[in-house]
Amino acid sequence: MILATETEGLSRLFDLDFQLLADTVLMIIAMFVLFLVASHFLFNPVRKLLNDRKEKIKGELDQAEADQKSAAQTRALYEEKLSQAGKEAEAILADARKRGMENEAKIVAEAKQEAARILETARKEAELEKQKLADEVKREMIAVASVMAAQIVQANIDTNAQHELIDKTLKEIGDSTWLS
DSSP states (O other), X not given: OHHHHHHHHHHHHHOXXXXXXXXXXXXXXXXXXXXXXXIIIIIHHHHHHHHHHHHHHHHHXXXXXXXXXXXXXXXXXXXXXXXXXXXXXXXXHXXXXXXXXXXXXXXXXXXXXXXXXXXXXXXXXXXXXXXXXXXXXXXXXXXXXXXXXXXXXXXXXXXXXXXHHHHHHHHHHOHHHHHX
């Protein structure tokens, strides 16, 4: 009896009858069908959406990395061009300084030539003035000598003798006396 009570207690514990088993199997099948339907209409679109988003993010990261590399290359190129521009500016300034020094030397040389030319012209003009003054003094001396000789000889000599006396005196004095 104990055995019968125990089996009867077990059967009541589980109370497995055919109807309960059929309902349980039907419920499991319904759950599986519901899972398949939900998977098809809900989970698959969500998975597809997540995969699409993952691919989009991966593409954007790849694009960002490519853009960053391109920006680094562009920056290096600009830095190189900036460095070259600095070197070119230095070369241009050095060339301008060199040309400035050459122009300065040329202007100084031209100024020296002009000063030498002006000095030479002034020297020649001074020589001409000296010659003019010497000629003028010579003429004045001749005039004075003529006047004096005329006064002295006026009583004693006639005009022809007076001219001969003046020429003779001039020849004796000579040109060297007048030039000094």
